[in-house]
Amino acid sequence: MGLELKFTKKLIIAALLLIIGAIFPLFADEFLVSILMQAYLWAFLAMSWDVIGGYGGQFSLGHAAFLALGAYTSTILLQGYNVSPWVGMWAAGVVAGAAGALVGIASLRLKGPFFALGTIAFAELVKLLLLYFKGITGGPLGILITKSGPENMLFETQTPYYYLMFVLMLAGILFLKWFESSRFGIGLVAVREDEEAAEGVGINVYRTKVIGAAISAFLTGIGGTIYAQWIHFIRPDILVKLEYSTQIAAIDVVGGAGSPYGGLIGALILVPLSLYLNALFGGMIAGLSLILYGVVLLIVVVMIPGGIYGLLRRRLRRKLPDQR
Amino acid sequence: MIELSAYTQLLVSYAILGGVYGLTALGLSLIWGVMKAVNWAHGDFLMVGMYTAFWTVTLFGIDPYIAAIVAFILLGLIGMATHIIAIEPVVEKPGGHEATLLTTLGISVILESLALILWSPSPRSYQNVYKDTFLEVLGIRTSVAEAIAFVVSIASIVAVDQFLKRVRIGKAIRAVSQNPVGARVVGIDVPKIRLMTFGLGVGLAGMAGVLVSTFYPNIRPLAGYVWDIASYVVVIFAGLGTIYGVIFAGIIIGVTEGFGTIVFSNAFRQILVYVVFLAVLLLRPQGLFGKALRRV
Numbered sequence: 325m326g327l328e329l330k331f332t333k334k335l336i337i338a339a340l341l342l343i344i345g346a347i348f349p350l351f352a353d354e355f356l357v358s359i360l361m362q363a364y365l366w367a368f369l370a371m372s373w374d375v376i377g378g379y380g381g382q383f384s385l386g387h388a389a390f391l392a393l394g395a396y397t398s399t400i401l402l403q404g405y406n407v408s409p410w411v412g413m414w415a416a417g418v419v420a421g422a423a424g425a426l427v428g429i430a431s432l433r434l435k436g437p438f439f440a441l442g443t444i445a446f447a448e449l450v451k452l453l454l455l456y457f458k459g460i461t462g463g464p465l466g467i468l469i470t471k472s473g474p475e476n477m478l479f480e481t482q483t484p485y486y487y488l489m490f491v492l493m494l495a496g497i498l499f500l501k502w503f504e505s506s507r508f509g510i511g512l513v514a515v516r517e518d519e520e521a522a523e524g525v526g527i528n529v530y531r532t533k534v535i536g537a538a539i540s541a542f543l544t545g546i547g548g549t550i551y552a553q554w555i556h557f558i559r560p561d562i563l564v565k566l567e568y569s570t571q572i573a574a575i576d577v578v579g580g581a582g583s584p585y586g587g588l589i590g591a592l593i594l595v596p597l598s599l600y601l602n603a604l605f606g607g608m609i610a611g612l613s614l615i616l617y618g619v620v621l622l623i624v625v626v627m628i629p630g631g632i633y634g635l636l637r638r639r640l641r642r643k644l645p646d647q648r
Numbered sequence: 649m650i651e652l653s654a655y656t657q658l659l660v661s662y663a664i665l666g667g668v669y670g671l672t673a674l675g676l677s678l679i680w681g682v683m684k685a686v687n688w689a690h691g692d693f694l695m696v697g698m699y700t701a702f703w704t705v706t707l708f709g710i711d712p713y714i715a716a717i718v719a720f721i722l723l724g725l726i727g728m729a730t731h732i733i734a735i736e737p738v739v740e741k742p743g744g745h746e747a748t749l750l751t752t753l754g755i756s757v758i759l760e761s762l763a764l765i766l767w768s769p770s771p772r773s774y775q776n777v778y779k780d781t782f783l784e785v786l787g788i789r790t791s792v793a794e795a796i797a798f799v800v801s802i803a804s805i806v807a808v809d810q811f812l813k814r815v816r817i818g819k820a821i822r823a824v825s826q827n828p829v830g831a832r833v834v835g836i837d838v839p840k841i842r843l844m845t846f847g848l849g850v851g852l853a854g855m856a857g858v859l860v861s862t863f864y865p866n867i868r869p870l871a872g873y874v875w876d877i878a879s880y881v882v883v884i885f886a887g888l889g890t891i892y893g894v895i896f897a898g899i900i901i902g903v904t905e906g907f908g909t910i911v912f913s914n915a916f917r918q919i920l921v922y923v924v925f926l927a928v929l930l931l932r933p934q935g936l937f938g939k940a941l942r943r944v
Contacts, residue, residue: 383746433930436745437686441880442929449922618757625750626737
């Protein structure tokens, strides 16, 4: 009885949030729409990171590389071969996913900080290679997207992008919800908690880590396509930034790593705050929006381990001690 | 013949750079060894050291090498404050490694943004005679600033080694690094040692920042990044728990960069460094001079 009530309640809350999200552009101005849209995109990237960073417990600081690989793949296909990004994004995911599998193989040997270092070096390497192979990537000048039209995932106003990213974010949550109760997802968590024990109950640690990293990178690559379609040009130095890798991880950790909602919660708090600060002070004070990431990250990690979602869940559980 | 001497010249200046890499890596290595945590803000402390040199030299007209002492003390204090805020509260909790990674990442972002806000992104430099005076030994020219930076780096590394071997606190630092539980059992105040180590490590980074600023006049808020990567590479190369390994690893990395520049283009040099770095990381994570690490 109690459980059913909780389920209906959850359903109502979810439906309400969905409706609010869906009709939001109808009564908000372009600036607000654009802020929320970016929050969705970062939420999706944070959720993608969560697969390997949260559920897998492998702290990657190189996800900007997958973002860039995805963005470059679909953009090269679009500009060079006239392949629509609606198709190209899957290719982007595959290319990024293959790179992710390489990182996954590396994670078998590199633990903790060594893995984080390795991913930083990997991202730097990707950036340098993108700069080096000028013939394909345009080198430091990057590639400008000159096509147009919805069939090429290019829109005149912000509203269609809003819905695109809204759907992307929802897909991310649904995926993680399915993923965390899937056989593979449970195996990945088991590997995070204790590799030897996981091996003992018959989980193939090697395969689990490699596929986990590949899935995470695949999703990030798709995010990269969407990002490129939105900003209309790509360049190694604006895509492969340690700041981006950091931001993706920070959003997820602040929101609550290893949960389907952590990415969204973190992005809804951090992205609007930083964009708002940016808009408020403009180019005058360049560092102000970033400082926020530092301060919030510091406070959350020291004061509320488990992130904001973890805090909310603990609060709710305390209120309902009979439903554990 | 002219070409050959130009190459030697280049290699020597990269070897000198490598010696300074050694000093920048030393603080990182100490903290890593004692806390089993990477200080991601290391390069940013180095950057603060550079600005310390800039301000003390331009405002008070102090010699940059006295500024190095100022930076050591100032950054040591900042380091201890950072430790109290960001490291000590999380270091012993479960998942402490990830937590310190995140908190120092937070500190890094805060320091960079503060520097951007306070001092603007444009690069600065200060007047100093050492940079513009040159020495010539065996036909190889180097600026006095570079030569001093190299000598001071090596001397500091030797001094730290002696400190760790002979002074009581230094011995305690080594004890905590090797076996924190055992150290506690024999009555060492482990949290205090961690605080001292973090202060020392950050102080060394600050000093390295001043030395770098004497010959590399490019003081800007994101300057730490280059040195960050170099320090990580050197620490990984040297392996943990070796003090002198850091010097050799630094020089090897410096010379590798030099060769990369000669044999390939300048753009390819960096690619080479990262490829070598990843290869070492994957094939020999305990480093070239390190003992085998216990699996974390």
